Amino acid sequence: MSVLNEILEANKGYAKEFGDKANLAIPPARRFAILTCMDARLDPAKYAGLSEGDAHVIRNAGGRASDDAIRSLVISYKLLGTKEWFVIHHTNCGMEFFSNDLMSNLLASSLETAELGAAGFKDVGQGPGSNEGKYINWLTIPDQASSVLEDVTRIKSHALVPASIPVYGYIYDVSTGSLIEVPEATKVGQAR
Numbered sequence: 759m760s761v762l763n764e765i766l767e768a769n770k771g772y773a774k775e776f777g778d779k780a781n782l783a784i785p786p787a788r789r790f791a792i793l794t795c796m797d798a799r800l801d802p803a804k805y806a807g808l809s810e811g812d813a814h815v816i817r818n819a820g821g822r823a824s825d826d827a828i829r830s831l832v833i834s835y836k837l838l839g840t841k842e843w844f845v846i847h848h849t850n851c852g853m854e855f856f857s858n859d860l861m862s863n864l865l866a867s868s869l870e871t872a873e874l875g876a877a878g879f880k881d882v883g884q885g886p887g888s889n890e891g892k893y894i895n896w897l898t899i900p901d902q903a904s905s906v907l908e909d910v911t912r913i914k915s916h917a918l919v920p921a922s923i924p925v926y927g928y929i930y931d932v933s934t935g936s937l938i939e940v941p942e943a944t945k946v947g948q949a950r
């Protein structure tokens with residue numbers, strides 16, 4: 759069963775209540791950006807109190823500072839005026855449960871969805887798979903505080919990121935909804 763019809767139905771209701779949002783400007787009104795994980799339990803609009811037009815939210819698996827996330831952040835400040843950035847990873851992230859090797863082995867086995875059991879991910883597909891997975895760095899997360907620090911460091915040391923932008927490092931706790939600071943990351947990320 760596809761969710762297509764449910765989504766289109768929900769959108770009709772949203773568009774009906776759209777109000778004056780047609781007048782929003784392109785630059786984020788509150789001039790900040792969040793880089794966070796795509797995890798379905800995280801809703802940055804709710805956990806950070808955002809409305810449409812407020813901020814840029816860049817999401818990928820893990821909320822990692824990949825080349826593409828940095829591309830978005832550079833556009834965010836250079837063309838659209840954001841002045842503060844957050845890197846927010848989270849507890850119980852799926853990116854903690856596999857390695858580059860495991861992921862490429864799962865994909866080499868089949869292109870079907872793997873199963874997550876007590877012993878980790880296991881491929882249950884029929885195959886064939888593909889060996890292309892070994893050419894991608896999946897940016898897995900062995901430890902959240904380290905991954906936040908690594909990503910804030912990567913962003914701050916990028917040649918196209920000005921020293922004046924502070925980058926705050928946080929972990930979202932999926933069991934409480936709270937944001938917990940990673941002080942070493944925020945320290946590396948401070949504006950200079």
Ligand SMILES: [Zn+2]
Nearest residue numbers: 795797851852
């Ligand atoms: Zn995650």
